[in-house]
Amino acid sequence: MSRRRVTLADVAKIAGVSPTTASLVLSGRGRELRISQDVEQRVLKAAAELQYRPNIVSVGLRTGTTRTIGFISDTVATSRLAGDMIKGALEAARERGFMLFIGETEGDAELERLLLQAMHDRQVDGIILASMYTRTIRVPKGMAAAPAVLLNALPKQPSPLPSVIPDEIEAGRVAAKALLDAGHREGIHLIGAGPGRRNVPPGGSVAAVERLIGIREVLAEAGVKPAGGHVCPDWQPEYGLAATRALLQKERPRALICFNDRVALGAYQALDDFGLKVPADVSVVSFDDHPIAAWMRPQLTTVALPHYELGRKAVDVLFTEIGRDREDDGGEGEVHRVPMPIRVRESVASPGA
Amino acid sequence: MSRRRVTLADVAKIAGVSPTTASLVLSGRGRELRISQDVEQRVLKAAAELQYRPNIVSVGLRTGTTRTIGFISDTVATSRLAGDMIKGALEAARERGFMLFIGETEGDAELERLLLQAMHDRQVDGIILASMYTRTIRVPKGMAAAPAVLLNALPKQPSPLPSVIPDEIEAGRVAAKALLDAGHREGIHLIGAGPGRRNVPPGGSVAAVERLIGIREVLAEAGVKPAGGHVCPDWQPEYGLAATRALLQKERPRALICFNDRVALGAYQALDDFGLKVPADVSVVSFDDHPIAAWMRPQLTTVALPHYELGRKAVDVLFTEIGRDREDDGGEGEVHRVPMPIRVRESVASPGA
DNA sequence: TCGCACTGCTAATCCGATTTAGCAAACCTG
DNA sequence: CAGGTTTGCTAAATCGGATTAGCAGTGCGA
Known part of the structure; x- marks a missing residue:
């Protein structure tokens, strides 16, 4: 709490030049404004010795x-x-x-x-x-x-x-492609939104709309139709659980695209309740790469929010x-x-x- | 990207006074420096009209x-x-x-x-x-x-x-007290550090040392001796799992004080492996209130880092x-x-x- | 009526840089 | 060798406020 900061004036004094000259040299404009090598060196040396650092507040004002x-x-x-x-x-x-x-x-x-x-x-x-x-x-x-x-x-x-913004459309494509690449063609269910373009949760989440677009696009290109879709009012575990339970009571899916990791957590639980193993019985892919994705067993494959x-x-x-x-x-x-x-x-x- | 900021000079001009006066009024020193009510009102009004805000960079410089x-x-x-x-x-x-x-x-x-x-x-x-x-x-x-x-x-x-810093000693006391209050007197094991004052992980963690002090103090006061302690080299789930497994192979504890929630996560798993239920068979108390503490089933009682x-x-x-x-x-x-x-x-x- | 205190406000300086305008000395040029 | 250029540097203004010193004008006592 003691020594006053070193100012440009201090440097100038030590170097034996005016503050103007010191400023010119230190801002790199010395050459263009014809400051001699000698003076330039003196200023640089003085600044280094005093450990001069410009006061940004002052610079900010000017x-x-x-x-x-x-x-x-x-x-x-x-x-x-x-x-x-x-x-x-x-x-x-x-x-x-x-x-x-x-x-x-x-x-x-x-x-x-x-x-x-x-x-x-x-x-x-x-x-x-x-x-x-x-x-x-x-x-x-x-x-x-x-x-x-x-x-x-x-x-x-x-x-x-x-x-x-994150490229959610491409994310949707990537998620769908991951399932296609693994060989999935049938029994692909969407948990959280879909299957139709307009089946999204209220609130105008960009993620829902765009992920869905990407997913639908890639599936359509491959000639695959999602077996079903389940809108969740909110992407929380309990809704993922409920939606997946409801699904499992009617049919046996082969793969789930969960719209985020918390929904996937709920889905895991539902699958477990029905005695289905991930990924042997049902593959799951999700979005966000929430910290829990790496905690879940088996660890969740997910498209990360960067x-x-x-x-x-x-x-x-x-x-x-x-x-x-x-x-x-x-x-x-x-x-x-x-x-x-x-x-x-x-x-x-x-x-x- | 357009209109210049309103400055004190602008306010002064509108109010028909000098910048000095305006400054005095706005910094609340008008009264003490005998600025008239009339002028004060004019300045205040002008400042309000122009939505004047002092430039903090300038103030900072001065x-x-x-x-x-x-x-x-x-x-x-x-x-x-x-x-x-x-x-x-x-x-x-x-x-x-x-x-x-x-x-x-x-x-x-x-x-x-x-x-x-x-x-x-x-x-x-x-x-x-x-x-x-x-x-x-x-x-x-x-x-x-x-x-x-x-x-x-x-x-x-x-x-x-x-x-x-967090009051880790008191935290240790509180954790131990939680078990005592529930009626525990025997089979209380420490997972992560202890039972001796010097049984702490390397690295000089303040938490280990102080939590241990608090725990030992309260137990000693109640005339209770910890049944055992298990130092973990690092407070990660795998070490908690290993330490608890080792413990369970030898005896059946009634309560665990885990030194943090990740260790507790490992302990939960070990208890589950041995078919023991929390809290019916074994009570668990921990430290940190890491987000996973609320995700764990049953939810973990823990002393929170504030x-x-x-x-x-x-x-x-x-x-x-x-x-x-x-x-x-x-x-x-x-x-x-x-x-x-x-x-x-x-x-x-x-x-x- | 002079001198002094008080009232109410302002001019000038400062903070620490940047930037503009300009000055003295050296150097050319015709 | 006068007059213009170039070289190399500096004085002064500026940014937007806070602060210090001080200046008119009024009131009042002697």
Whole structure:
């Protein structure tokens, strides 16, 4: 709690030059502005000796850029899922010398407004507005003041903001393909949504709609018709359990595509209740790669939500956005889709086995 | 991306006063400096109309205070555990109008140094250095530059920094008491550490040592001797499984105190393998309240790590620290212990049942 | 009526950088 | 050798507030 920070003036004094010259040298513009080698060396040496570091607050005031970005998430920014997203963003930001402000709105629009203000008051260079599950959101007014990106969310109304979301359609394709590749052609049931395009849970979950599109597409291409589909009002274990039980009372499926891992947990239990083995009797493939997927026995094959990559990508996109508005300012609300990788574990086998 | 921010000068102009006056009024010092009611109202009105908000970067430059604190954690700041800690810190900070910078060192001392620098470059008002599991840490040099608090960590060498840690000793007492209260007196086994004071896993985990102290204290007071103890090299399910299996081959315990929930998970499996029911045959109490504790069947009674409260407390302590060093600067490295509440679920019953 | 205290406000300075405008010396050129 | 260019560097303004010093105007006592 003692020694005053070293300032540019200190460096200049030691080097025997003006602060202007020191600034020029240290910002790398010395060469272009014809500062002599000798002076340049003196300044560099002085800066190194004093361990000079520019005060970013000061730079921020003068230049308006604080090398800082704000990360606001709607709900618990700090669940395991969100954590990985933040981690990705954190690392991508750090690689560019940026720091992250974190904020949580808890779904409260007023809080969201306050956080946006607080961040703008601190002159952030850009803002990432994240949702914990993929969905459409109303873009708050305060967003226009700085470059911004929607993460895991699409704008409800048309907006110039770019979005970064998981590629759920491709995920649907991958899940379906995993079963086809294992040799499944019949008795493929959907748990959580489907079989029709419009059989999705209420609430406008993007995941339901898009996963279904991908699944249907691949099955259709292979000439396979899903044997059935079961919408769950919410993707929780108890609904997965109930839906699968109901199914098992009528027929014996060969494979289940569960719409997320919690539903799959319920399905596992139902299968167990009916004495069916995974994957020998019934293959199961799912989505999300929730931590429980690796805890389940047999371990669940699932198409992962790439939270870490989503976070990284959001920062990447934000930087192009920051770069952009110095030149033209024509954002077009592009949507960036991040691939969802499948985690092959133990829950899929060929139907013959 | 358009309208310039409203500045104090704008407000002053509209109100027809000097920026000085406007500043005085808005910082609440108008009264004491004899600004007339009339002028005060004009300034307030103008500020409200223009929706004026002070630029914190500017204030930071002049006053040195940025209403910002840095939160650095050693490992994955973004695991579920860390998440709650951050959430607690976030909310406590927000309540005072502060924002949080987040940083992750991943155990890398060099990265830690860089993060500290980056935060000091941004003039944070204070720093929270957090560990993901309770342990002693070497306090980095860069800490002296601003008020700081250790969270979930104790300084390895004597240090003036205050610490905030969970009250593991009391947790040990509470766990033991839970069994005593249920009527257990015999066949109480410790899985993970013990029974002797020095039977702890390598690595210097604070939790092992302190939980053991609390457990032994309460049992001793009740005149009860633990029937046995089993050190696990690491508190993972497989070791809990192995230790419990080994135990069951020799004798039949009536109650287990597992040193964390993952160990308990392994113990559950071993008990199941031997056909023993929880809690009818064997009661189990554990520590951490890891998310799996609520997933396990029967649900696990466990003494919770209060991550959220730890985060809040760290911010509280940091603020007294920030307040302190304006006056005297005598920090004394106090240790603040946060209570660990027991989550009573289904895994403890009376031995008679 | 002069001098002093008080009231009510403002000019000027500062924080630590960046950036613009410009100056003195050396160097050409005709 | 006067006049223009180039070289190499610096003074001063700026960002948006907080803070210090101080300045008019009024009231009042002597």
